[in-house]
Amino acid sequence: MxxxxxxxxxxxxxxxxxxxxxxxxxxxxxxxxxxxxxxxxxxxxxxxxxxxxxxxxxxxxxxxxxxxxxxxxxxxxxxxxxxxxxxxxxxxxxxxxxxxxxxxxxxxxxxxxxxxxxxxxxxxxxxxxxxxxxxxxxxxxxxxxxxxxxxxxxxxxxxxxxxxxGENEIKYSPHDKKYKTNDLVNFDFSIIGMDYLFNDKDLKIELDGDKDFNQNIKAMMLDEVYQLHTDVVQECIKKTMIFNPDYLDYLCTEYKDLFDSKEELYKLVFGNYIDEESFGKRPLAKLMHDIYEDLFDIYYGEKFE
Ligand SMILES: [Zn+2]
Incomplete structure (x- = not known):
């Protein structure tokens, strides 16, 4: 992906x-x-x-x-x-x-x-x-x-x-320049129990894949594998609640000598790269990016950027 x-x-x-x-x-x-x-x-x-x-x-x-x-x-x-x-x-x-x-x-x-x-x-x-x-x-x-x-x-x-x-054929090659990561797959989550802030089994990760990418999802069993990371989604929810946009602006001003850019502050706070070109630098970067995008929209009606 x-x-x-x-x-x-x-x-x-x-x-x-x-x-x-x-x-x-x-x-x-x-x-x-x-x-x-x-x-x-x-x-x-x-x-x-x-x-x-x-x-x-x-x-x-x-x-x-x-x-x-x-x-x-x-x-x-x-x-x-x-x-x-x-x-x-x-x-x-x-x-x-x-x-x-x-x-x-x-x-x-x-x-x-x-x-x-x-x-x-x-x-x-x-x-x-x-x-x-x-x-x-x-x-x-x-x-x-x-x-x-x-x-x-x-x-x-x-x-x-x-x-x-193994020998399975898949359609998407990471060398293929006609695809963009964000067009291939998007992660979302659903709440399946009300104790989701404390029990990560109350969360489910959903993968919405492009039809060409579905073969990759199936071959690599990504649907099933990503359920191992519901704890990450739980952390994303909690971080979104703590680091609201006003607080992020405050951190950016207060610690301006520590960061070159707002993006660098985001990397520190959210443990992730937010630009598509950098998804390959950290494990689960794409998952976290998509989840934070959803959460920022749900909690603050704002874009995660
Ligand atoms: Zn792998």
Whole structure:
């Protein structure tokens, strides 16, 4: 539900990642076989992957943006890469390169992603020595081995989402720029018992998803999973009651030396980022954003901003 974007100059970043991916490892014994594999796959791509009259090299398939990937997939539906190349693409290029700590960290750093884009619940940022994420191939790598290392096909996700998605096909990719998070899903809550301020089981979280996003909700069982966070909604209610708009204005003036902006004060008070671009920085940011929007409207008839 949270977009994934390459940081900085996207083209340069992807170009650098591609160069580092295809670089031969100095310790590699069978250099000629490696070269032969690359040349063969490159020739296959140039012969078969033709988009808008232009044939693509393997490097261009690796760097292809999400929109181009969907066009490549429709070509691969008709004619897939020979099975002989599958091992090289998946076992060598993908598994070996992406298990290399340095390369994996370079890839993750280039995305600057902190929280799993599928569930927005678990951290996926990693250190050099510890990986807290797995890579989901949006287009299944066994079905489309040619896309095993296409950067826009790789989604850094938490192990729980990767496991839940498995081989399921979903419609929304966080690399797809045609969607905006707030159009895909909106969280709401309902009160199902009057002790909701003290008993979080008296609250229910509701997910209202766009039809394309419903497949993601089902695959990742988000409907059920989010019920684990009714305590967060309870906290949101209490914070909204305490931090009313007048009080927030007072804090903003009284502590103006502590904050660069009103947004920073909100981040401190509500424990959350309020702009859509930053939802991927904190777990449950989208949930809290939507709930606070509702609550500010209910309690004060004002926008949460
Ligand atoms: Zn997840």
């Amino acid at each position: 949270i977009p994934v974007r390459f940081k900085g100059n996207e083209k340069d970043v992807v170009q650098k990642l591609c160069g580092d991916l295809l670089k031969r490892k100095p310790s590699q014994k069978n250099k000629n076989e490696y070269k032969r594999n690359l040349i063969r796959i490159n020739e296959w791509c140039q012969k078969h992957i033709i988009i808008d009259g232009k044939s693509l090299s393997f490097g261009e398939v690796v760097k292809a943006d999400f929109e181009t990937l969907t066009k490549i997939v429709s070509i691969l539906e008709r004619e897939n890469i020979p099975d002989d190349d599958k091992d090289f693409l998946i076992d060598y290029l993908y598994k070996e390169r992406f298990s290399d700590k340095k390369y994996r960290l370079e890839f993750m750093d280039s995305l600057g992603i902190t929280v799993c884009p599928y569930c927005n619940r678990n951290f996926v940022n990693s250190t050099k020595e510890r990986t807290m994420c797995q890579f989901d191939h949006f287009f299944n790598k066994n079905k489309y081995p040619l896309l095993a290392v296409s950067f826009y096909n790789l989604i850094p996700v938490c192990s729980s989402c990767n496991h839940a998605k």
